[in-house]
Amino acid sequence: MNLMIDAKSPLPVYQQVIQAIKLEILSGGLRDGDPLPSIRDLAKLLKLNPNTVAKAYYALEAEGFSEGRSGSGSRVRVPPGRQDALRRAMLESEFRSFLGKAVSLGFSRDDVRQLIERISQ
Amino acid sequence: MNLMIDAKSPLPVYQQVIQAIKLEILSGGLRDGDPLPSIRDLAKLLKLNPNTVAKAYYALEAEGFSEGRSGSGSRVRVPPGRQDALRRAMLESEFRSFLGKAVSLGFSRDDVRQLIERISQ
DNA sequence: CTAAGTGTATTAAAATAGTGATACAATGAA
DNA sequence: TTCATTGTATCACTATTTTAATACACTTAG
Numbered sequence: 001m002n003l004m005i006d007a008k009s010p011l012p013v014y015q016q017v018i019q020a021i022k023l024e025i026l027s028g029g030l031r032d033g034d035p036l037p038s039i040r041d042l043a044k045l046l047k048l049n050p051n052t053v054a055k056a057y058y059a060l061e062a063e064g065f066s067e068g069r070s071g072s073g074s075r076v077r078v079p080p081g082r083q084d085a086l087r088r089a090m091l092e093s094e095f096r097s098f099l100g101k102a103v104s105l106g107f108s109r110d111d112v113r114q115l116i117e118r119i120s121q
Numbered sequence: 122m123n124l125m126i127d128a129k130s131p132l133p134v135y136q137q138v139i140q141a142i143k144l145e146i147l148s149g150g151l152r153d154g155d156p157l158p159s160i161r162d163l164a165k166l167l168k169l170n171p172n173t174v175a176k177a178y179y180a181l182e183a184e185g186f187s188e189g190r191s192g193s194g195s196r197v198r199v200p201p202g203r204q205d206a207l208r209r210a211m212l213e214s215e216f217r218s219f220l221g222k223a224v225s226l227g228f229s230r231d232d233v234r235q236l237i238e239r240i241s242q
Numbered sequence: 243c244t245a246a247g248t249g250t251a252t253t254a255a256a257a258t259a260g261t262g263a264t265a266c267a268a269t270g271a272a
Numbered sequence: 273t274t275c276a277t278t279g280t281a282t283c284a285c286t287a288t289t290t291t292a293a294t295a296c297a298c299t300t301a302g
Contacts, residue, residue, distance in 0.1 A: 012260065027227040038278060049262050054279075070279040071269025087226055095236060098219040105208055106148040109241055115216060116237060120230055131259095133289060159248060170291045175250075191249040192299025 005046050013048060017056035025065055025078055026087045036066060036074040126167050134169060138177035146186055146199055147208045157187060157195040 003020045005013055024030045036042075039057060043050040057074055060066045068074035078086075102112050124141045126134055145151045157163075160178060164171040178195055181187045189195035199207075223233050 014260075023225055027225060039280095040278080049260095051263085052261060054281095055260085057279080068279055069269075070267060071277070073269090073278060091223055091226055091228055091233075091236060092240065094219050094222050095233075095240060098215050099241065101215050102212055104144055104148060105212055107212055112212075112216075113237075113241065115212060116234075119213065119216060120220065120234065135289080160250095161248080172292075173290065176290090178249080189249050190299075191297060192247075194248060194299090 003042075003046060005048070014052045014055040014059070017042075017046070017048075017053060018059050021056070021060060022063075022065060025076055026083065026090060028083065028087075030076050031083075032076055032078050032080055034076045036076065038073055124163075124167060126169070135173050135176045135180070138163075138167070138169075138174060139180050142177070142181060143184075143186060146197055147204065147211060149204065149208075151197045153197055153199050153201055153204070155197045157197065159194055 003017065005016055005020075007013065009016065011019075021030070021036070030036075036057070037045070039053045040050050042048075043053045046053070057066065057068060061068055061074075065076065065078060066074050067077040099112065124138065126137050126141075128134070130137065132140075142151070142157070151157075157178070158166070160174045161171050163169075164174045167174070178187065178189060182189055182195075186197065186199060187195050188198040220233065
């Protein structure tokens with residue numbers, strides 16, 4: 001797993017950890033049943049306090065992305081079908097968010113289409 | 122001006138005020154020379170402490186979006202040409218951000234193009 | 243000029259979020 | 273069992289954010 005933590009980001013560190021792991025799950029890098037690094041190991045790797053990592057793991061578990069057991073460790077818990085559905089849903093959600101901002105800025109659908117043409121080549 | 126403040130948002134209130142006004146400027150709703158509401162009026166309208174609004178105004182001025190004078194009030198200060206440039210730059214920045222997320226999720230350019238086709242009609 | 247309204251500045255207090263230190267309980271390998 | 277490792281829980285500390293109460297100097301309408 002390749003996590004990047006930006007201490008200067010306005011986004012809290014523990015949320016960056018959540019996002020990074022969630023992204024790893026959604027993109028297929030982590031699959032159902034795969035073990036997550038132990039809280040202390042990951043904390044040492046990222047030079048964070050174990051509590052910060054624990055907070056992220058707790059949130060992931062609350063969202064149904066993982067399962068932790070004392071003594072045993074934490075494992076990814078995502079029904080195989082759900083991963084792809086979530087992945088597509090997130091892409092669509094992100095695009096709609098972008099579209100909303102574009103509209104707020106006063107751009108038309110055609111303006112957006114034109115930008116996309118120009119950029120994504 | 123139509124400002125929406127979400128007290129439950131993780132984004133600090135004063136930053137929401139900054140964003141909202143900045144967006145109003147970039148979208149053309151507020152133009153060079155237009156007066157901003159007085160700090161006390163806007164605070165009363167949004168049910169915030171005047172200091173919170175003042176903090177936002179201070180930041181806007183520091184970024185060069187406005188100019189405040191004691192006794193006279195605050196006015197939008199954006200060179201006419203710059204507004205459109207900023208507006209386009211922000212749209213492009215937002216799109217690149219979206220594109221980056223899509224790639225992180227493992228989607229190809231074609232996947233993205235397909236989604237855009239489907240949604241933006 | 244007077245007075246109301248303006249932005250600015252200072253200081254303090256409270257609440258919340260984030261991080262850190264430590265102890266506890268469960269698991270599993272030796 | 274023994275012991276190292278695991279997730280969990282609790283408490284405290286720090287920084288940030290927000291609110292609050294004033295005070296000050298400037299502008300402008302009357």
